Amino acid sequence: MYKLFLLIGTAASALSVAIGAFGAHALKDLLKANGRGDAFETAVKYQFYHSFALLFIGLLLLLKGDNKTLEWAGWAFASGIIIFSGSLYILALTNVGKWGAVTPIGGTLFIAGWILALVAVSKF
Secondary structure (H helix, E strand, O other): OHHHHHHHHHHHHHHHHHHHHHHHHOOHHHHHHHOOHHHHHHHHHHHHHHHHHHHHHHHHHHHHOOOHHHHHHHHHHHHHHHHHHHHHHHHHHHOOHHHHHOHHHHHHHHHHHHHHHHHHHHOO
16 A cells, blocks of 8 residues: 555655646646635645555555554545645636635544544554
8 A cells, every 4th residue: 555655655755846847837827816825835835745645655655564544644635635726726717616615624534534534543
């Protein structure tokens, strides 16, 4: 399982850079017109932060072996990236405000991931 989280974390990191650059250049005018540049930037930042969290989980699994709590933390981070950052990307690009209601679900998954990581690490 460690390899999967390392792969997801590295892929999500690369996408963070690519999406951020695309937003800063190709989407600059659209994001400005929608007034959603800050939302897009937040999505990129949180995707990047939690990509590193996935790498952290992958490395811990590599060092410690199978650990269901760490695996749940990894899935929470991966799901959080999709839901939190994904909803903000859609909000920023479409300017459909209802997507903002989805974002806290992803944020809750991020928090759950960190709590699960805390629980797992406290048992080492």
